[in-house]
Amino acid sequence: MKKRAKVFFADIAIKTIEPEQTLPSRFERMLKKVLPGNISGKKVIIKMHLGGGIGYTTIHPLFVRIMVGELKVAGAASVKVMDVNAESGVARGYVPEVIGCPVVSCLGKNGKRFYREKIGFKTLDEAVLSKEAIDSDFFIDLSHVKGHGDCGFGGAIKNIAMGLVDGETRGKIHRLEGGLVVDNSKCVFCQKCFRNCPRNAIRLNKEKKEIGIFFHHCTYCQHCIMVCPKSAITMTGRKFEDFSQGLALVTAAFLKKFQPENLLFINFLTNITIYCDCWGLSTASLVPDIGILCSKDIAACEQASLDMIKTDNLLPNGLPSDRKILKKNGHLFEKIHSKDPYLVIKYLEKNYPCTSKYKIKKVE
Numbered sequence: 001m002k003k004r005a006k007v008f009f010a011d012i013a014i015k016t017i018e019p020e021q022t023l024p025s026r027f028e029r030m031l032k033k034v035l036p037g038n039i040s041g042k043k044v045i046i047k048m049h050l051g052g053g054i055g056y057t058t059i060h061p062l063f064v065r066i067m068v069g070e071l072k073v074a075g076a077a078s079v080k081v082m083d084v085n086a087e088s089g090v091a092r093g094y095v096p097e098v099i100g101c102p103v104v105s106c107l108g109k110n111g112k113r114f115y116r117e118k119i120g121f122k123t124l125d126e127a128v129l130s131k132e133a134i135d136s137d138f139f140i141d142l143s144h145v146k147g148h149g150d151c152g153f154g155g156a157i158k159n160i161a162m163g164l165v166d167g168e169t170r171g172k173i174h175r176l177e178g179g180l181v182v183d184n185s186k187c188v189f190c191q192k193c194f195r196n197c198p199r200n201a202i203r204l205n206k207e208k209k210e211i212g213i214f215f216h217h218c219t220y221c222q223h224c225i226m227v228c229p230k231s232a233i234t235m236t237g238r239k240f241e242d243f244s245q246g247l248a249l250v251t252a253a254f255l256k257k258f259q260p261e262n263l264l265f266i267n268f269l270t271n272i273t274i275y276c277d278c279w280g281l282s283t284a285s286l287v288p289d290i291g292i293l294c295s296k297d298i299a300a301c302e303q304a305s306l307d308m309i310k311t312d313n314l315l316p317n318g319l320p321s322d323r324k325i326l327k328k329n330g331h332l333f334e335k336i337h338s339k340d341p342y343l344v345i346k347y348l349e350k351n352y353p354c355t356s357k358y359k360i361k362k363v364e
């Protein structure tokens with residue numbers, strides 16, 4: 001039987017109003033516990049999703065500043081925050097003057113600093129991965145946990161698989177999605193499927209008089225299949241599972257480049273919104289803020305994060321008014337997106353030595 005991994009938890013709940021009890025102070029104390037003593041002299045990369053557009057619910061820069069400060073005190077040779085595009089974080093304050101370290105793009109300024117890694121899963125033949133991240137001595141996966149239309153949720157696994165690769169690799173992972181096939185030769189463009197899709201997942205190409213499916217929004221309800229007078233749409237499976245598997249395989253390929261003692265995973269359970277930060281917008285939180293989780297084990301960190309997000313805590317304005325809970329059973333994210341969020345963790349456990357079994361250790 002696998003041993004349970006330790007997951008540190010900084011709770012956002014406080015007893016009395018004192019700065020020492022609040023989340024930034026607890027985060028600082030958490031870092032003092034988890035940062036290894038041998039970090040001195042190491043090149044550290046902190047991978048984040050810096051958001052986009054007018055989104056404001058990514059991890060607050062104050063926490064990044066605290067982390068960078070602690071790493072410097074611990075003697076790190078260099079500290080850099082990394083995302084796909086360094087510029088995307090400027091509007092949200094992820095700049096050296098605020099966070100205390102440079103922000104870099106994962107493939108370098110010219111987009112040419114990468115390694116190719118064989119994956120070999122269906123059409124996902126290879127992944128183009130950040131050279132600078134792989135060449136670092138210590139890697140911190142600093143993730144904001146939120147819902148995601150393609151796989152149920154986004155956290156530490158998605159932060160690596162979608163955020164440390166080139167656009168082509170991201171495209172290949174997205175092309176693993178599917179499950180509905182449209183035979184446009186049978187379609188008479190009556191648009192009944194479009195009008196009856198409850199999730200706005202049907203895309204119309206008015207020029208070509210063709211329809212397509214946007215799988216991020218699709219919940220496989222099959223209304224489109226039922227209303228189509230020409231049987232032009234058929235279901236071949238719920239292929240979001242392939243998407244989840246693609247995420248897990250790319251993440252495993254990246255993590256295998258490191259000794260486990262040189263990895264750290266930190267998940268922020270604050271501003272937990274329905275969709276990913278890549279939408280470039282923010283909506284109300286689905287549930288109240290929970291706190292911060294940290295572990296040396298990625299699967300334990302992800303599993304604990306999901307387990308702490310409960311349907312019973314759904315806030316009245318958490319869902320847009322045109323969205324509703326779809327299913328009775330499963331995780332809150334599955335009830336909303338119709339995709340099991342735990343699946344990606346299970347796939348990672350099959351492909352990388354990690355465990356979803358955990359024990360919580362509270363940071364006071």
Ligand code: SF4
Nearest residue numbers: 197218219221222224
């Ligand atoms: S299966 Fe349902 S959600 Fe998906 S495209 Fe068809 S009607 Fe829309």
Ligand code: SF4
Nearest residue numbers: 187188190191193228
């Ligand atoms: S309902 Fe069927 S025939 Fe009508 S637009 Fe959709 S796919 Fe085409």
